[in-house]
Amino acid sequence: MMNLHDNCCEWLLEGLTMKAVVMAGGEGSRLRPLTIGRPKPMVPIVNAPVMEHILGLLKRHGITEVVVTLQYMSNTIQDYFGDGSEFGMVIHYTVEETPLGTAGSVKNAEHLLDEPFIVISGDALTDFDLEKVISFHREREAMATLTLYQVPNPLEYGVVILDEENRVTRFLEKPSWGEVFSDTVNTGIYVLDPGIFKYVPSGKSVDWSNDVFPQLLQNSDPMFGYVASGYWCDVGSLQEYVRANADMLQELVNLPLPGEISSGRIWRSNQDGEPDAVIHPTARVYGPVFLGKGVEVRAGAVIHGPTVIGDYTVVEERATIDRSVIWTNGYIGDGADLNGALIGKQVSLKSGTVVFEGAVIGDNCTIGEGAVVRPNVKLWPNKEVDPGATVASSLIWGNQARRSIFTATGVSGLANVEMVPEFAARVGAAYGSTLPRGSRVTVNRDRSRAARMIKRAIIAGLPSAGIDVLDIGDVPVPVARYETRASGAMGGIHVRLSPADWRQIELSLLDGRGLNIDKNGQRRIETSFFREDFRRVPVTEIGAISVVGDVVARRYEDAFVNHCDKSAITTAHGRAVIDYGFGSTSSILPTLLGRIGAETITVNAATGQAFGRRTATQYDQDLRHLSAICRAIGAQAGAMMDNDGTRIDLI
Incomplete structure (x- = not known):
């Protein structure tokens, strides 16, 4: 103190x-x-x-x-x-x-x-x-x-x-x-x-x-x-906070600075019994700059004032700091570049990190090697940024900024924490920017409120890049994949709650064949996303949004029926019990099965947003319950459907 x-x-x-x-x-x-x-x-x-x-x-x-x-x-x-x-x-x-x-x-x-x-x-x-x-x-x-x-x-x-x-x-x-x-x-x-x-x-x-x-x-x-x-x-904003620090260093405030000044307008903390700041002979410090106790400025580092560097902060070799405020116990890695940044306490900026003007990084954050924090971005405390990642928007609720937005299951994040409307709109704009102007993209969701919210944000992003949107509603994933191919769309996006964790939202990005986009497509989207290199078309070229009705289900049913051997099904003389799990398959499959002559008994077919995705424990319990129903009524088979038709368990 x-x-x-x-x-x-x-x-x-x-x-x-x-x-x-x-x-x-x-x-x-x-x-x-x-x-x-x-x-x-x-x-x-x-x-x-x-x-x-x-x-x-x-x-x-x-x-x-x-x-x-x-x-x-x-x-x-x-x-x-x-x-x-x-x-x-x-x-x-x-x-x-x-x-x-x-x-x-x-x-x-x-x-x-x-x-x-x-x-x-x-x-x-x-x-x-x-x-x-x-x-x-x-x-x-x-x-x-x-x-x-x-x-x-x-x-x-x-x-x-x-x-x-x-x-x-x-x-x-x-x-x-x-x-x-x-x-x-x-x-x-x-x-x-x-x-x-x-x-x-x-x-x-x-x-x-x-x-x-x-x-x-x-x-x-x-x-x-x-x-x-x-x-x-009154230090009422982050801009005024920066100004107040600069004004103190430039001696515009008639208050004492906590240290001793040396040549070049460099102040160093001078508390008794505390280590002095150390500046390597090859480092260059251009005042006004304040260096707290125990600060180390290592070889080749360059610091331009007005800059404040708090106690026990290490500035590594070849790092560059310009007009920034850094609190205590920080680490500025080799070759890092800070320009007009505000850095909280115990923040670690690894080698090659770039932090642009107006960015604010809260306490205890770790920024990985080569990561970039864009201008005016704010990181709340205790966040981690992956090496090589670019942070283009403020990170408030989530814990991590990733280098890649894609995972094994597509683009995913905690609903309304990491996967927020602003993020989803940017994903839509980034995807649209990789496609030719005037292309069509299908957009689909499950029946959860969270998926509905994110889908609407995606729909807002796509037209800004000149992409026409086919809103195909809340059909099952297999139907969405088929419709993407059958409609001649250049791609599609399906939004759903994760089968593994209902708190997560997953975005499945599809190509024109209805298949998940390949690695090359992912890289193009990520490049557009992180660079914010979004195509913004003139107002006359903004994409149209079309809501497609029952034609999607009918087209899928017709294609399905045309590929089935109905006679083999009708001669089997069997019954099946199907548990739809309150999912979107219940809006299509009963009609489809009726058209091919299958005799079925329906369980849990009610639909609506009040019904949530089943947990793994509930799924196992319902599977045992389905087995008991089949035995009780003498059904020859049973089927347990996932919410969006991506998984079927047969008994």
Whole structure:
């Protein structure tokens, strides 16, 4: 744990000392995946939590007793800062059981605030002169003083209008451009008199700007605005997080950096008893760059600033890092290339990895050799990317990004986790891009809701590449294969729940013969998929979508009957019991068997999405039950059908 405050000159200002309330309950949802596993105040800026920079600012102005309001992951903050003694401060904590809002959370600490106090956010970065704000408040004898700041784009903030005496006359939270009447915004830093608590009911969610300050205006209580100069960033997005780190390194923020500077604007952590960063003589580091304790920059590596490299990170030979932020305990492999990337803690980027601008990789991810992470892609924590894989879309729920999208059973993934509509639409576009414009492709599914969802996404992707879609509904797989060939289509896609695991969805991609596409076809599709080299046709060439009705079943039945020896079946004089397993075969096979003269007894023929795929245990139980039925009625044979007609067990 580093301490920024030993290097701070403490401006202990007579008459200034007061308590501060540091609001640190923020979840930081807009900073995900960086805030998965930590509250927003603990996100590091130049290797130290943003809240640590705020405590340093308070101490620099003689404010050493603070109340920290907590809600999300409160223990993380308490464990790091403790009672404040390590930082030369006294810290009290209040924890909200449920969110109480910006004012309600401070009300929760009312018993600790019997004199005027300052409220400041623990997850924003600023170097404001708090002495001037507090002196302004006292001179005006205000109930509330709002610290304001001029910004070029006020849409994400509360806009404030002042009169000639700096009294607040109007404000509006997060206006549209049509409502913008000032570029002066509320920073969330307030100096308040304890009398303001009469406007804040206990135990309720109350907001300063929406609930309390309008009452002060209505009652003409003295509320003023102080327009501050200096630096302020609310770190409200990943882009602002990058900017805040860069601004600190470029010394645009009047706050101390946690280290010592050397030639070339290279900062190195200088904690006592901790190993210094080591830069190989052949490595090139162009500042501003911060290197944490124990960092190793090995031979031939090149680092361009502004870049932050956290404690105990290893940068291997010939790796290139440009304008990136890397947290602690990272590994940047031989020849890896990072350009404008955000890398969480304990991330391993193997040799030859390429991470493009705007990509964010969460904690504990492993990126395999030669893998590519495309611009603006986000990887949630604990993900693995196969060697040579290209990650072109964010990986949130699944555990792995594969080099190949094909498996032994086609393209598969966990339903609505890995196999999501966005993924399926890209598969459709990639497949369509490998076929001639104007080609036809059949699309089919089983009767599950998940397959229906994914099928519709595929249908959205194919026409974008100029492919006509024949939607043949929910016929069995053998029927879909036959229809692909019989209709003259160039290929087909069948969507189903996996027979081995009902949580998985499988896509069977077919060629024009109705057979699974070969390895060469798979490679062409994968190349298009990973490079995102999708053909986008003009609007006049977008493919048509045709829903084919009963003609598919009739065509299959006719072909089947024409290839059967009906006389041999009718002279057999036998009966068979068929268990359809609530699958799609029950919509075709009974009619077909009737046409060839077979006598059958039907079991489990009801259809609909309410019926799910049978587990292996259920399948075995139903098979034994079918055998018992055959014996009981004297049937000569029995058949157990899988959901989509790909498997038949005979007894």
